[in-house]
Amino acid sequence: MARARTDERSELDWLAIFCLAPSALYVIAMFVYPFMFGVYSSLQPLKGDAWSLKNYIAFFTDPYQYTTIKTTFMLALPTTIVVVSVALFLAYGMRRGIWLERTITTLLVLPISLGVIFLSEGILGFYGTNGWLNQMLLGAGLLQEPLELTHNFIGVILSLFMQNFPFCFLMLLGYISGIDPSLESSARMLGAGPWTVFRRVMFPLIAPGLIIAFALVFVMSFAVFPSAVMVGQPAGSTRTISIAAYQQAFEQYDMSYASAIAVIMGMCQLAALIVIILVRRRMTISTTMGAGKR
Amino acid sequence: MFRGRMWKLAIYLFLLGFIINLLGIVSHVVVSAFAKRWFGKPLPPAFTTDWFTYAWTNFELGHVLFITLFIALSVVFIALAIGFPAAYILARRNFNAKPILLLLYFLPLLIPQMTYGIPLATTLYKFGVGGTVAGVILAVLVPMVPLAVFILLPFFEQISLNLEWSASMLGANRMQIFRRVLLPLMIPGILTAGLLVLVNTISNFELAFLMAGGGSQTLVVALYYNVFAGGVRPVYSIDAMAVIYMCMVLSVLLVALRFVRPTQMVFKLDRS
Numbered sequence: 001m002a003r004a005r006t007d008e009r010s011e012l013d014w015l016a017i018f019c020l021a022p023s024a025l026y027v028i029a030m031f032v033y034p035f036m037f038g039v040y041s042s043l044q045p046l047k048g049d050a051w052s053l054k055n056y057i058a059f060f061t062d063p064y065q066y067t068t069i070k071t072t073f074m075l076a077l078p079t080t081i082v083v084v085s086v087a088l089f090l091a092y093g094m095r096r097g098i099w100l101e102r103t104i105t106t107l108l109v110l111p112i113s114l115g116v117i118f119l120s121e122g123i124l125g126f127y128g129t130n131g132w133l134n135q136m137l138l139g140a141g142l143l144q145e146p147l148e149l150t151h152n153f154i155g156v157i158l159s160l161f162m163q164n165f166p167f168c169f170l171m172l173l174g175y176i177s178g179i180d181p182s183l184e185s186s187a188r189m190l191g192a193g194p195w196t197v198f199r200r201v202m203f204p205l206i207a208p209g210l211i212i213a214f215a216l217v218f219v220m221s222f223a224v225f226p227s228a229v230m231v232g233q234p235a236g237s238t239r240t241i242s243i244a245a246y247q248q249a250f251e252q253y254d255m256s257y258a259s260a261i262a263v264i265m266g267m268c269q270l271a272a273l274i275v276i277i278l279v280r281r282r283m284t285i286s287t288t289m290g291a292g293k294r
Numbered sequence: 295m296f297r298g299r300m301w302k303l304a305i306y307l308f309l310l311g312f313i314i315n316l317l318g319i320v321s322h323v324v325v326s327a328f329a330k331r332w333f334g335k336p337l338p339p340a341f342t343t344d345w346f347t348y349a350w351t352n353f354e355l356g357h358v359l360f361i362t363l364f365i366a367l368s369v370v371f372i373a374l375a376i377g378f379p380a381a382y383i384l385a386r387r388n389f390n391a392k393p394i395l396l397l398l399y400f401l402p403l404l405i406p407q408m409t410y411g412i413p414l415a416t417t418l419y420k421f422g423v424g425g426t427v428a429g430v431i432l433a434v435l436v437p438m439v440p441l442a443v444f445i446l447l448p449f450f451e452q453i454s455l456n457l458e459w460s461a462s463m464l465g466a467n468r469m470q471i472f473r474r475v476l477l478p479l480m481i482p483g484i485l486t487a488g489l490l491v492l493v494n495t496i497s498n499f500e501l502a503f504l505m506a507g508g509g510s511q512t513l514v515v516a517l518y519y520n521v522f523a524g525g526v527r528p529v530y531s532i533d534a535m536a537v538i539y540m541c542m543v544l545s546v547l548l549v550a551l552r553f554v555r556p557t558q559m560v561f562k563l564d565r566s
Binding site for chain 1: 376498
């Protein structure tokens with residue numbers, strides 16, 4: 001083993017360094033360095049002496065600012081739970097492939113590719129008080145008053161769902177259809193019912209991927225910005241932490257405070273990731289991937 | 295058997311509901327872009343294409359489209375140029391720092407753009423490129439270089455190392471191996487990576503938005519500002535702009551879907 005190691009290390013020659021350097025240096029210069037710089041400048045407030053935690057103290061003592069963390073959690077967590085459970089239900093049901101699968105998955109790529117701005121514009125029209133949905137419900141006599149679905153909390157949840165559900169679903173579908181189907185057949189042959197197969201065989205195999213999908217969806221929802229502005233109430237019920245950071249940077253021009261909020265936002269996401277990774281550690285990691293349908 | 299059918303039915307019903315809502319959202323924008331006036335009726339009483347000419351002149355769409363294409367094509371070119379050699383080495387070699395390097399490439403894709411966009415904007419404004427077209431290109435490249443690397447990586451892994459060895463045994467030097475063996479075999483990979491980077495750059499909002507100044511707005515950023523300023527412009531003209539954006543994204547997407555399966559367009563969970 002030790003020998004193989006030294007051989008491997010010797011493979012990093014000048015050609016390799018020459019090939020890797022541009023992209024690695026780019027990511028370091030444009031991603032790692034700004035991050036460091038952000039932490040550094042957040043500790044150097046605009047006015048006052050060098051090196052102080054003033055920005056962080058200001059954030060955590062101002063209810064207008066620190067409640068954004070709660071608002072963001074209240075948006076991100078329920079959305080993530082619903083998105084992941086619905087996506088798991090559907091992707092599990094479709095693991096053997098279903099009729100029109102290619103068409104369905106292609107349609108689901110649409111919202112991911114069109115992006116959140118286009119979707120939000122459509123949501124404003126479609127779910128608005130004069131939109132098709134309300135017209136339909138009013139016309140069918142199900143409602144007396146149109147539903148208020150945009151410019152509030154629900155609007156942002158709708159937009160997050162439209163954006164994240166296809167993403168999560170396609171991720172899980174790719175993952176679940178990669179599980180060796182013979183495991184399931186063996187379990188069925190040994191007399192396990194569908195529910196037992198899911199709980200005792202398939203779920204433990206899906207769990208590692210499911211946890212990563214949960215982490216990705218949660219972190220993405222936690223940074224929600226454009227839809228919280230466009231279909232939400234950016235001054236009130238959907239003032240998320242990224243809006244707070246943006247306002248400090250581009251409305252107050254206090255880059256130091258803005259960096260502090262960005263650092264806090266990053267820390268919240270990091271904390272969520274660590275919790276999720278710790279949960280994952282406790283699950284057995286499967287080695288049966290890659291034999292199924294591709 | 296019966297329960298199995300109910301299960302399938304529930305799946306279809308949910309997907310159908312989701313797709314109807316999705317198509318409703320998209321077609322509402324399209325119908326509104328062609329409406330003369332539209333208020334509280336299932337369909338507008340009269341149709342017109344005037345909003346497209348209105349949007350074209352009032353939003354300076356010619357300029358915006360040019361900027362968008364310029365940024366998108368520059369990003370694709372640079373991402374491929376520096377991502378290609380990196381993906382080759384990552385696919386072919388093993389070295390101690392490889393896991394760290396993979397993590398370094400993975401982080402810009404994992405961490406939301408809004409989180410690192412603000413410190414990045416601070417840095418770029420400090421160096422005087424914030425608000426310029428170059429600033430937008432530099433910022434959007436941060437997630438796109440890793441994206442290109444991770445898309446190209448499996449394509450390199452599929453090319454047998456024997457081909458390179460045979461070529462070099464027959465007297466080809468590194469440049470010839472690259473031009474005559476690797477490059478032709480990598481064309482599908484380069485197309486896939488290029489198209490996916492292209493579609494992601496056109497629809498990238500957060501970074502382009504944080505870095506954009508007056509003359510460096512991409513189409514999607516301009517769309518955001520006009521929705522945000524709602525009421526100033528007629529909603530039909532904003533929808534016309536959204537339709538132009540949609541056509542741009544869809545045309546790239548349709549070509550891209552000839553090369554990739556939809557499940558390949560999201561993170562691959564079994565890699566991480």
